[in-house]
Amino acid sequence: GMTAEAHEGEIALFDCRKPHCYWCPDKVDFYWFHFNGAGSKQYTEYLTERFGLVHEKQPMLSLKDQFRTVVHSAQYGMSTQFASMNEHQISIAVHSILGGLASQTVRTTVTSELLAPALAYIHGHFADDISLDDLAGMCGISKSHFIRSFKRYVGCTPHEYLLQYRLRQSKRLLLSSDLTVEQIAEDCGFNSASHFARAFRQETDISPTAFRAISF
Incomplete structure (x- = not known):
């Protein structure tokens, strides 16, 4: 229809x-x-x-x-x-x-002006520990304002965006490198391989190892 x-x-x-x-x-x-x-x-x-x-x-x-x-x-x-x-x-x-x-929603003018510093930091430091206070400070707004604005203009919470970005990077490494699952988990900011595996399975319904073995 x-x-x-x-x-x-x-x-x-x-x-x-x-x-x-x-x-x-x-x-x-x-x-x-x-x-x-x-x-x-x-x-x-x-x-x-x-x-x-x-x-x-x-x-x-x-x-x-x-x-x-x-x-x-x-x-x-x-x-x-x-x-x-x-x-x-x-x-x-x-x-x-x-x-x-x-990621189309991040193209709006408001987002580029208000949230661009936070988004750029996430993209460049996704493997590090990132706090809401630090991200909000980069944008010059309070934490509550930052969370509301992020949800409104990006379409998800900062935590959800960071998790999805880490998972996208992990998929790229699983398909394009010979790194172990443990190393990929560390390189993508997960605090353990088991945490990475749980998040990955919740997103894709399969394990990182199974994802790597799939013929797309």
Whole structure:
């Protein structure tokens, strides 16, 4: 029951397991791919419910380059013996696209002006202990004002944002490095491997080890 129109530089995202159709009224070139894997259903439902079917291109996302990575890696992987390596590259690119789309709310002017210092600090120091008092101080506002503003403009609490950012970094390391789960937990700011495993399983329904073994 939903309809949408996508223009140049935009991305349309929908659950292809549900009845659907799409068409172009004029000649057009575009990139497309189908994807599946851990968290894909939840990502799609979240993004569709929150932002609709069509999403604007974000400069930080390099959307066209990310799509090229997915398409070209898939084509290369199908024609060579290095398919498993390319599946990991594809997974990283897909996660980058979806993660960027999920962060759309941080693009507002109010957010960039008010919360940018805190967001930048989280991105650069996610492995460290980070306190609400320190983040609020960086933004020059009280802790209660900071929490309310963060929830309003980012769409989640500071703690939830930090946890999700740490988990995204952990997924990247699981797929792109040979680090142990224990080392990844430490590098991503979790106080123990068991804490990391619990948070990861709660987010994805599988363990970090199982996630690493999946062929995306």
